[in-house]
Amino acid sequence: NAGVTQTPKFQVLKTGQSMTLQCAQDMNHEYMSWYRQDPGMGLRLIHYSVGAGITDQGEVPNGYNVSRSTTEDFPLRLLSAAPSQTSVYFCASSYEDSTEKLFFGSGTQLSVL
Amino acid sequence: GNSVTQMEGPVTLSEEAFLTINCTYTATGYPSLFWYVQYPGEGLQLLLKATKADDKGSNKGFEATYRKETTSFHLEKGSVQVSDSAVYFCALSTGANSKLTFGKGITLSVRP
Numbered sequence: 001n002a003g004v005t006q007t008p009k010f011q012v013l014k015t016g017q018s019m020t021l022q023c024a025q026d027m028n029h030e031y032m033s034w035y036r037q038d039p040g041m042g043l044r045l046i047h048y049s050v051g052a053g054i055t056d057q058g059e060v061p062n063g064y065n066v067s068r069s070t071t072e073d074f075p076l077r078l079l080s081a082a083p084s085q086t087s088v089y090f091c092a093s094s095y096e097d098s099t100e101k102l103f104f105g106s107g108t109q110l111s112v113l
Numbered sequence: 114g115n116s117v118t119q120m121e122g123p124v125t126l127s128e129e130a131f132l133t134i135n136c137t138y139t140a141t142g143y144p145s146l147f148w149y150v151q152y153p154g155e156g157l158q159l160l161l162k163a164t165k166a167d168d169k170g171s172n173k174g175f176e177a178t179y180r181k182e183t184t185s186f187h188l189e190k191g192s193v194q195v196s197d198s199a200v201y202f203c204a205l206s207t208g209a210n211s212k213l214t215f216g217k218g219i220t221l222s223v224r225p
Contacts, residue, residue: 045212106156107156
């Protein structure tokens with residue numbers, strides 16, 4: 001049972017480049033979300049999805065796009081990377097809309113130069 | 114809005130020492146409270162939780178009591194081990210769309 005899988009683990013981008021952070025879960029979870037973790041600021045919610053075809057914004061959505069075409073996958077897209085997006089990104093999922101049953105991936109460390 | 118405040122870190126302790134990590138919160142409504150732990154190179158894992166006032170969450174020797182009167186959820190362990198070295202996050206949820214509000218996190222290092 002792989003749980004929540006994030007790729008890549010590390011990435012370096014130049015300002016203005018685009019990329020997609022991948023997140024996949026094999027637990028048939030309806031709810032998925034993306035957080036970013038910055039030093040001294042804890043984790044902040046970027047976007048979330050309550051099921052295939054449904055997404056919504058979290059606390060810090062600017063500069064990020066998401067889509068949810070399947071239950072398993074929830075990619076996070078940076079269309080034009082900025083240094084302010086240097087962070088560690090975590091994907092999370094749960095079977096139902098309950099914070100008590102969230103599973104987190106191991107994270108993607110992104111640096112934007 | 115919701116917010117979580119954790120004590121400043123990092124914290125370094127010797128093995129078998131007593132641990133307290135302070136956490137206070139501000140929330141609308143009646144939040145559920147959580148402690149998450151992040152071991153090196155891994156994602157976050159739920160350590161314990163409490164869903165209403167005076168509830169005590171416990172797991173792996175860690176405990177935290179939901180104190181509504183002081184809006185606190187301090188984490189304690191009577192005797193820490195080297196394997197407890199990790200980053201600890203306090204968090205809350207008011208139940209809407211599984212959104213968690215996290216504290217800044219604190220790094221705990223335990224020396225043999």
